[in-house]
Amino acid sequence: MELSLWTYEGPPHVGAIRVAASMEGVHLLLHSPQGDTYADLLFTMIERHKRRPPVTYTTFQARDLGDDTANLVLRAAADACQHHQPQLLLVGDSCTAELLQDQPGTLVNGAGLPIPVIPLEMLAYSRKENWGASETLYSLVRGLLSARAPAPGGERPTREPDRAPSVNLLGPSSLGFRCRDDVREISELLERVGVRVNVVAPLGASPGDLLRIPEADANVCLYPEVADTTCDWLKRSFGQPVIRTVPIGVGATRDFLREVTEVTGADVSGVLDDEFSNLPWYSRSVDSTYLTGKRVFIFADASHAVAAARIASEELGFDVVGLGTYAREQARDVRQMAKSLGLEALITDDYLVVERAVADLQPELVLGTQMERHIAKRQGIGCAVISTPAHVQDYPARYSPQMGFEGANVIFDSWVHPLMMGLEEHLLTMFREDFEFNEQVTASHLASGGGSHERAAPQPAADAASLTLAWDADAEQELKKIPFFVRGKARRNTERYAAERGLETIDLDTLYEAKAHFSN
Amino acid sequence: MSSAVLASDSTLQARQERGQRAVFCGLTSIVWLHRKIQDAFFLVVGSRTCAHLLQSAAGVMIFAEPRFATAILQDKDLAGLADCNEELDRVVGQLVERRPDIKTVFLVGSCPSEVIKLDLGNAAQRLQRNHGGKVSFVDFTGSGIETTFTQGEDSCLQRLAGELPGDDGVEQLLVVGTLADIVEDQFRRLFDALGIPAVRFFPGRRAEELPPVGAGTRVLLAQPWLGDTSRALAERGATLLPAPYPLGAEGTLAWLRAAADAFGVSAARFDEVTSAPYQRAVKALAIHRERLAGQTVSLLPDSQLEIPLARFLAEECGMQLGEVGTPFLEQALMAEELARLPEDTELTEGQDLEPQLARLRAARPDLTVCGLGIANPLEAEGLRTKWSIELVFTPIQGFDQAADLAGLFTRPLAREQRLGGFQWS
Numbered sequence: 001m002e003l004s005l006w007t008y009e010g011p012p013h014v015g016a017i018r019v020a021a022s023m024e025g026v027h028l029l030l031h032s033p034q035g036d037t038y039a040d041l042l043f044t045m046i047e048r049h050k051r052r053p054p055v056t057y058t059t060f061q062a063r064d065l066g067d068d069t070a071n072l073v074l075r076a077a078a079d080a081c082q083h084h085q086p087q088l089l090l091v092g093d094s095c096t097a098e099l100l101q102d103q104p105g106t107l108v109n110g111a112g113l114p115i116p117v118i119p120l121e122m123l124a125y126s127r128k129e130n131w132g133a134s135e136t137l138y139s140l141v142r143g144l145l146s147a148r149a150p151a152p153g154g155e156r157p158t159r160e161p162d163r164a165p166s167v168n169l170l171g172p173s174s175l176g177f178r179c180r181d182d183v184r185e186i187s188e189l190l191e192r193v194g195v196r197v198n199v200v201a202p203l204g205a206s207p208g209d210l211l212r213i214p215e216a217d218a219n220v221c222l223y224p225e226v227a228d229t230t231c232d233w234l235k236r237s238f239g240q241p242v243i244r245t246v247p248i249g250v251g252a253t254r255d256f257l258r259e260v261t262e263v264t265g266a267d268v269s270g271v272l273d274d275e276f277s278n279l280p281w282y283s284r285s286v287d288s289t290y291l292t293g294k295r296v297f298i299f300a301d302a303s304h305a306v307a308a309a310r311i312a313s314e315e316l317g318f319d320v321v322g323l324g325t326y327a328r329e330q331a332r333d334v335r336q337m338a339k340s341l342g343l344e345a346l347i348t349d350d351y352l353v354v355e356r357a358v359a360d361l362q363p364e365l366v367l368g369t370q371m372e373r374h375i376a377k378r379q380g381i382g383c384a385v386i387s388t389p390a391h392v393q394d395y396p397a398r399y400s401p402q403m404g405f406e407g408a409n410v411i412f413d414s415w416v417h418p419l420m421m422g423l424e425e426h427l428l429t430m431f432r433e434d435f436e437f438n439e440q441v442t443a444s445h446l447a448s449g450g451g452s453h454e455r456a457a458p459q460p461a462a463d464a465a466s467l468t469l470a471w472d473a474d475a476e477q478e479l480k481k482i483p484f485f486v487r488g489k490a491r492r493n494t495e496r497y498a499a500e501r502g503l504e505t506i507d508l509d510t511l512y513e514a515k516a517h518f519s520n
Numbered sequence: 521m522s523s524a525v526l527a528s529d530s531t532l533q534a535r536q537e538r539g540q541r542a543v544f545c546g547l548t549s550i551v552w553l554h555r556k557i558q559d560a561f562f563l564v565v566g567s568r569t570c571a572h573l574l575q576s577a578a579g580v581m582i583f584a585e586p587r588f589a590t591a592i593l594q595d596k597d598l599a600g601l602a603d604c605n606e607e608l609d610r611v612v613g614q615l616v617e618r619r620p621d622i623k624t625v626f627l628v629g630s631c632p633s634e635v636i637k638l639d640l641g642n643a644a645q646r647l648q649r650n651h652g653g654k655v656s657f658v659d660f661t662g663s664g665i666e667t668t669f670t671q672g673e674d675s676c677l678q679r680l681a682g683e684l685p686g687d688d689g690v691e692q693l694l695v696v697g698t699l700a701d702i703v704e705d706q707f708r709r710l711f712d713a714l715g716i717p718a719v720r721f722f723p724g725r726r727a728e729e730l731p732p733v734g735a736g737t738r739v740l741l742a743q744p745w746l747g748d749t750s751r752a753l754a755e756r757g758a759t760l761l762p763a764p765y766p767l768g769a770e771g772t773l774a775w776l777r778a779a780a781d782a783f784g785v786s787a788a789r790f791d792e793v794t795s796a797p798y799q800r801a802v803k804a805l806a807i808h809r810e811r812l813a814g815q816t817v818s819l820l821p822d823s824q825l826e827i828p829l830a831r832f833l834a835e836e837c838g839m840q841l842g843e844v845g846t847p848f849l850e851q852a853l854m855a856e857e858l859a860r861l862p863e864d865t866e867l868t869e870g871q872d873l874e875p876q877l878a879r880l881r882a883a884r885p886d887l888t889v890c891g892l893g894i895a896n897p898l899e900a901e902g903l904r905t906k907w908s909i910e911l912v913f914t915p916i917q918g919f920d921q922a923a924d925l926a927g928l929f930t931r932p933l934a935r936e937q938r939l940g941g942f943q944w945s
Contacts, residue, residue, distance in 0.1 A: 001607035002592045003614055005585060010572040033631045035545025035664030038573045040893030050900035052893065059541045062665045065635075076540070083874050095567035096631035096665070099598070124567060125595045352585070 006371060008326035008349050008389055012122040013094045014039055015132025019140070019226075020090055021053035022174040022202040026140075027086035029077050031069070031104040032094035034059045046392050047175055056080035058097070065100075073104045074111055081113055088144075088207040089113065090136065092120035116207070118143040130225040130301070131329060133173055137202055138229045144210050149237040156239040159217060165264035166196040166216045167243065170230055171223030172203040177304065177388045179203055179223070181401035186222065186247060189404050193268045195260060202226075214238045218263045222246070222403075224303050225330065248307035250277050250408045251314055277405035279412045283316055294419060297322040297363035299346065299354055299372050300387030302330030304402075306337045308367050308386050311411060313341060321361045322346060324354070326369075351375070365419055370394070382418025386411075469495050471506045478511055493518045532858050532867055534849050539872025542891055543822055543847055544909075545664030546672025547630065548577045552912060553673060553723070554587045556698045560727040561622040562588040563615060564662065565608060565640060566630030577909070587622070589615065593632055604638055605646075612647055616655055624727035626676065629661035656727070658683070668847045670745035670824050670912065673698060677723060680730065681752035684722075687734035692718035693779055694731055694758065696750070697743030700915035701725065707742075707766075707918060710776060713793040716783045733758050738782045740775065742766060742917060744857070745824040747850045764856040766917040767825075767925060768832040769801035774856070797919040804923035805836060811930045813838030816885040820894065821845035821871050822908040829889065829911070830865065831857045837926055841865050842885045845876065887929060904932045 013030060020028040021043050030036065037057050043049040058076045060069050081089065091105045105119020118139055122132055150156075159165065169186060172179035180203070187197045198216035199209045213219075213234065220243045221231045231242045241263050247256035257268040282288060296318045298308045302325045312318040324346025325334045331347045338345035346357055351371045358366060358375050366376040366383040370391045376383035385394045386402070400414075401407040471479070475494075482490050490511075497514035498506050547570055550562045564570045571590035578586070591611045597604045612625065625647075627640045640659035647657045660679040662672040677696065693716050695707065704721050711719040720731035737758035739750060743765070750760050763778035764771045773794060780790045817839045819826040826846045833839040841862060849869040851858070868876070880888060881901065888898055888905045895905040906929055916925040 001597050001604070001611050002594060003589055003611045004568075004571045004592050005589045006575050007568060007571045009568075011568040013569075014572065033545070033664040034541050034543060034668065035547070035573065035631070036569060037540075037542045037891075037893060038544055038548075038576055040542070041891075042576060044893055044896040048896055050897060052897050057540055060665070065665065079539075079874070095569050095593075096635055099632060099635045124569070125593060125598060128568065 004350075006351050008351070008369065008371065009129040010039070010042075011095060011124050012127045012129060012132025012135070013092055013124065014042070015129040015134070016090065016092050016120055016122060016136040017043075017053050017055055018129075018133050018173045018175050019136040019202045020055060021049065022172070022204070024204065024206040025087035026090060026207060027054045027056065027080055027084050027088070028090040028092065029056050029058075029073070029080050029104065029108065030092055030094055031058045031073055031097035031100075031102060032060075033096045034061050036094050042175060046390075047395050048392070049174075053174075054084060054086065056084075060097075069097075069100055070102050070107055073102060073107050077108045077111060077113065081115065086115060088115055088140075089117045090120055090140070091117055092122050092136075093124075094122070095124035098122065098124050116143070130327060133226045134229050137170075137173075137226055138233060140202075140207075141210055141213065141230050142233055144207060145214065145234075146237070148211075148214065150239075164194055164196045165266050166198040167218045167220050167260070167264065168199045168201065168213050168216045169197055169220050169222050170201055171221060171225070171227030172200060173223070173226050174203065175388065176203075176223060176226070177301075177386070177390060177394070178400060178402045178407075181399050182222065182403040182407065184399070185401040185404035185406050186220070189247075189253075189257075189271065190260070192271050193257065193260065193266045195264055195266045214240065216240065218243055225301055225327065246303045246307055247403045248304065248407060249311035249315055249411070250279050250405065252307060252310060253277075253404050253408065271405075277408045279315060279405075279408040282412055288316075288416075291416065291419065292317050294318045294365055295321045295361070295363040296365045296367060297358055297361055297372075298386075299324045299326070299366075299368040301325060301369075302327045302334050304387035306333050307402075309337050309341060311408075312367070312415075315408075316412075316415070318365070321363050322357055324348065324357070365415065367415065382421060384414045384418055469498055469506060470504065472508075474508050475506050475511050478508055490515070532861060532863070532865060534846070534867035534869040537868055537870040537872045537876070539870075540874065541668075541847070541871040542820075542873050542893060543871070544577060544669040544891070545573070545631070546662035546667025546669065546675055547573060547628065547664075548669055548909075549662060549672030549676065550574060550588050550628065551578050552698055553676060556701075556725065557624070557723050557727045558725050559622065560587065560624040560626060561615065561619060562626045562628055563612065564588070564590040564628045564630055565633045565638060566590055566593065566628075567632045568592050570630045570632075585619075587619075593636075598636060601636065601638060604636070605643060608638075608643055609647065609650065612657075616651060622655065624656045624658060627657060627659040628672075629659065629663055629666075631663045631665050634661065634663050634665055658727075668824075669822060670743070671748075673743070674746050674748050677746060677749040678752045680723070681733070681749055681756065684730050684733040684756065686756075687732035687736045689734060689736045690718070690732075691736045691783070692720060692732070692738070693783065694733065694737050694739050694753070695719065695721045695742050696739055696753070697741055697746055698723060699742050699917060703915045703917050703921065706920060710793060710797070711779065714776070714780050714783070714785045714789065716779060716785070738779070740779050741853065744828055744853055747853055750853070762856055764831065764860060765828040767828050768836040768922045769798055769805060769919060770836055771828065771832055772801070772917070772919050772922065773798055794919075801919040801922040805926055808923060808926035808930045809837050811933060812926065814840065815887060815933065816840045816842050816883075817887045817889065817929070818842035818880055818883060818885040819844050820876065820880075820888065820890040820908075821847045821868070822889075822891050823912055824848075825908070825911055826889070827854050827857050827861070827867075831860045832925065833929065834862060834865075835860055836922075837929070839887075839929075842883050843868055843876075843879060845869075845871065847871065887932060889929075904936050906932055 020026050040052050043053045056076050058072050091108045109117045172183050199213050218241045219231045221227045234240045243259045245256040245259050247253040261268050296312050298305050305325045309320050309323050312320050320341050323338045326349040335345040355375045366372050366381050367386045369387050369389050373383045400410045494511050494514040554562050629640050644657035644659040660676045667675050722731050733756045735757040739753050739758045739760045761778045761782050763775045766772040766775040830841050830844045834841050843866045845868040888903050889908050892907045895907045898905050915921050
């Protein structure tokens with residue numbers, strides 16, 4: 001048993017619904033009790049789908065349990081086929097139905113339906129949503145293609161020389177993070193280097209499209225959380241190589257293009273230049289100097305966490321002070337990245353542990369999921385959402401990919417924005433005590449209008465340290481001469497220095513000893 | 521309670537439907553119960569699905585550490601019930617240690633806990649002993665197998681009804697069903713002004729403060745989903761006051777009158793107390809009535825509020841009723857509402873989703889009241905909707921909320937009018 005207050009991932013069958021809802025012509029029959037239909041609102045409200053997800057729920061109740069739930073499954077399957085006319089039926093069960101052991105997949109498979117039936121094993125008591133999505137895509141692809149796999153040891157036919165190289169983009173799904181825009185960005189990027197996108201799956205694919213997957217030269221594992229298992233199987237069964245670099249960030253996008261070259265022979269030299277992304281120049285422009293060494297905390301699904309860590313450290317010059325993921329299955333990559341940054345990865349799906357980590361580390365920016373957005377908001381820290389689980393505001397109307405060169409632009413803006421806002425707040429706080437711009441005087445741009453009215457004096461900020469520490473008058477005066485934008489830091493550092501040494505009063509010497517101590 | 525009191529004069533018959541249902545399970549009630557009962561913690565013993573449902577229904581993660589959680593069953597818990605009970609004790613220990621402010625823990629049963637026959641009643645007694653009376657433990661079920669959406673509250677209050685102390689025959693009015701605090705305070709002022717001697721609300725704001733019940737108790741239901749609770753209170757000797765529900769000016773007036781009559785409040789006193797707020801409500805409703813009158817509305821089965829809402833929309837807002845669906849129909853609890861519905865109202869009990877949606881598409885009402893999962897797809901088909909979950913989270917009862925309630929229905933229509941010429945697809 002595991003005590004859970006808020007969860008990062010839903011149950012595995014929600015992953016199955018995500019795959020079904022991504023596709024055309026696929027319907028999911030879900031053996032599930034009344035109430036499990038709540039999952040519909042994730043799609044229709046959070047992602048604003050105009051259709052209900054293509055799911056028929058058996059919605060059994062107590063009275064059905066005494067009766068025959070197996071017959072209910074068969075009736076629901078027949079109704080679903082008649083009403084929705086799908087080309088393929090997925091059959092699975094949610095947690096409660098798994099306990100009933102009705103074996104709906106086997107039942108429906110034997111019912112003689114006119115369409116292919118693919119049973120799903122969702123393992124509700126040991127697995128979660130992303131695994132469910134991955135397993136569903138894998139079951140679909142294997143179910144449709146295993147009979148077509150060439151005999152072991154057979155050679156993959158070589159592409160005819162006049163045909164453009166092609167790849168499949170695997171993994172983008174409904175309720176994934178910015179998938180709609182990432183697919184467009186990466187498709188356009190590949191098109192520029194002469195690589196054709198053969199099939200995108202599951203997003204927008206039909207069962208017929210899945211049958212065409214083996215025609216491509218390689219598979220791009222765009223979202224490893226959903227597509228890793230499928231890509232591995234396609235490599236084993238059809239000899240299709242896998243392009244594994246997730247193209248989030250300028251460096252990763254360039255690496256991705258190089259990998260495309262290695263695998264397909266396409267010439268990517270024309271698009272490796274900076275001109276396709278503003279991030280490298282914006283990051284070097286003097287305005288970005290203040291980004292140097294910003295303390296950033298990252299917590300997300302594994303692929304977005306790793307990508308964010310690389311961008312933060314290599315492309316924006318931040319200090320990554322914490323890195324972690326809720327996805328235990330993919331924790332290895334995150335651990336590796338953390339190690340390379342001199343950190344220990346935080347692997348947990350308990351958001352309270354994450355909240356404590358943020359409180360301890362005191363970062364200046366949090367990059368995370370909607371859970372971290374709330375954590376950051378409570379602690380007054382700027383935040384950008386970089387991964388699922390995300391809420392309705394993270395499915396924006398505008399084009400805003402994370403991948404490719406335009407994705408890097410979007411990332412620059414959306415990560416730097418909360419820091420700029422943070423800086424504004426900082427300036428406002430600092431100018432509180434300024435002779436010219438304090439809160440008692442009329443704002444300068446209104447001064448010509450006259451009418452200087454007195455405003456309430458601000459409460460001096462007091463933290464635990466300053467309650468017990470006294471500044472003598474000379475030290476206090478000296479502190480005021482320090483430029484406002486580092487004054488707060490100087491005060492905090494001096495007080496920390498004094499507290500650690502058990503001093504009760506801070507004088508001029510303490511101030512400068514602390515300065516020397518912290519500048520080492 | 522005697523059946524004569526509950527007999528319906530209405531000749532309305534509901535068509536029975538059975539098939540796929542698009543409704544929440546009873547666990548959803550926790551979302552408003554935990555806000556009402558401020559010192560209680562709701563621990564669902566269930567699966568990751570239960571946890572996911574709760575946070576999806578609660579919308580966003582507003583509360584840093586909410587007073588609800590899920591003890592998620594895992595593979596090893598299913599191997600043996602002895603271990604499962606041990607695990608539950610461990611998780612509860614963790615919880616109690618973490619939240620010393622919590623005085624009552626509700627152990628909430630779910631679909632999986634019921635299927636594996638985990639006895640939470642026993643668990644509650646055991647935990648009560650183990651924690652030496654410092655924390656109370658109460659079990660109830662919110663499973664989708666046993667309960668539909670708002671029935672979770674019925675299940676909770678029914679369970680508490682057995683724990684209430686006796687009233688020693690002392691006369692009191694017991695208002696039953698979760699109301700927003702502001703609404704509760706308004707009603708308390710009205711009952712005080714009417715001179716009703718003792719008025720208590722159930723559930724109260726603190727789990728420990730259980731109201732007494734017995735032969736002196738008159739029960740007035742504030743919510744229409746409390747069938748089991750009202751029967752449990754009747755078994756304790758209480759009398760149920762037949763009344764419509766306090767929605768709208770007329771509904772609230774009739775609801776208050778049922779209490780006033782039971783306590784022998786004079787007609788003059790009743791008019792004196794109620795006329796000003798009643799007139800205020802009627803006046804505030806008038807502007808909404810202008811917009812709603814003559815418009816057609818259908819209600820899909822969801823919260824059990826459908827019949828009282830249909831009455832309010834027809835009687836007080838002048839709307840034309842299309843199909844009125846309800847997850848289940850308790851004639852006894854709905855008698856006063858059904859009697860006020862137009863005689864040709866098309867009532868459906870239960871649900872078979874696809875045929876019901878087909879009927880809706882054929883009828884194309886001006887407004888459809890439906891669950892959150894269906895609202896956007898219907899909007900995309902050009903139908904205007906009001907999602908019903910808002911009706912259980914928003915204060916809508918009483919005179920001073922009558923116009924707010926109507927406003928929930930005028931807003932989608934006003935929006936349609938503003939955007940009418942603006943093609944979206």
